Amino acid sequence: MPARKQGAAARGWLAWRPQLRTLLLDLVLIYVSVPFLIRLFPVLLTKFAFLNFLEFPYFVDLQQPELLLNNTVNLYLTTEPNVTVGIWHTAPGSRAAEARGKDRGWYEEALGDAHPVIIYLHGNGGTRASSHRVQFMKLMGAADFHILALDYRGYGDSSGHPTESGFTTDVLALYDWVKARSGNSSVIFWGHSLGTGIATNAARKLHEDRGVQVDAVVLESPYTNIREAAAYVSIAKLYRHFPGFEYLILDSMALGGVFFRTSSRR
Incomplete structure (x- = not known):
């Protein structure tokens, strides 16, 4: 050079x-x-623990689950004053034909058809429309379960701010809503990742405060504690x-x- x-x-x-x-x-x-x-x-x-600010997938209308899932309806449930959570209810695959075009009332009544019910508690980040959650609902719907997948407070189109105790309140409100309509059908908490802690908290609260034993708790990718x-x-x-x-x-x-x-x- x-x-x-x-x-x-x-x-x-x-x-x-x-x-x-x-x-x-x-x-x-x-x-x-x-x-x-x-x-x-x-x-x-806690922001990084919850990642609720990551609302992927983007540009999805959570009020129209039928664009992603068959025999599915959107509904909202008020879990405590000023907190309303969004929920997708997928009916069992064996009822797909009759579910087509039906409204929320039909889905509520269908909960009493003796098919087991999964309350699906997702992990951190994203919404109930995330692709792996949609695939889960498709798979379990095909296996003839009712699936109710909720976005906890602060997630998706649900109001409120995320807290551990608030998540438990949301799940127990949904559990009570389901039990009031499902007769003697089994009701299962299925938690994934962060949702395993939420599922366990809700099951523990039911047992300690009410003496109620949830029919089953499934923990997918669990941890001992968040720490x-x-x-x-x-x-x-x-x-x-x-x-x-x-x-x-x-x-x-x-x-x-x-x-x-x-x-x-x-």
Whole structure:
């Protein structure tokens, strides 16, 4: 390389060095600050636990489930004052032909047809229209279950703000609504990922407060508690060896009122 070009390259590098140093210092400052911000404002961590702000798939009309699912109707249920949750009810596949074009009243009455009922409790992020949830409803509908998939408060088109106790309230309200219409049919809580903690909380609340045993609880991709689960999410791995990792980050889950125990461990 000619001396003139070498000199230009060297000057260019020297010009960039202060900016690069500033950028690296900014990144280090952000990295160090995050755990302390989480400890001071644990609500930030709950946002990442719930991911309710990710409302994928986008541009889906949740009031028209028939665009994605056959023999399915949309409904809304008020679970407590000022909180209304959106729900999709998929009828058993064996009743698909007669379900075509029917309204909510028909679906409510159909709950008493002796087919078992799944209350589907999805994981964090997205809505009841997410593709893997739609596939689940198709599969279990074909297996002749009723499926009621709700978006908890703060998810999808449901009102309110997400909290662990609020999720339990939503599920128990739906459980009571179903039991009032389903006669002696079995009612199952099926939780996936975050929903496994919600399913367990609701089943525990039924048993402890009412002495009621839910017919079955299915836990898909469960965890022992949200604190242990948080240690293995991608962003937490960046801080696994950070001094005070457990105190600053993991213990902050409890400060934010988030526990989600899916076992009897305390």
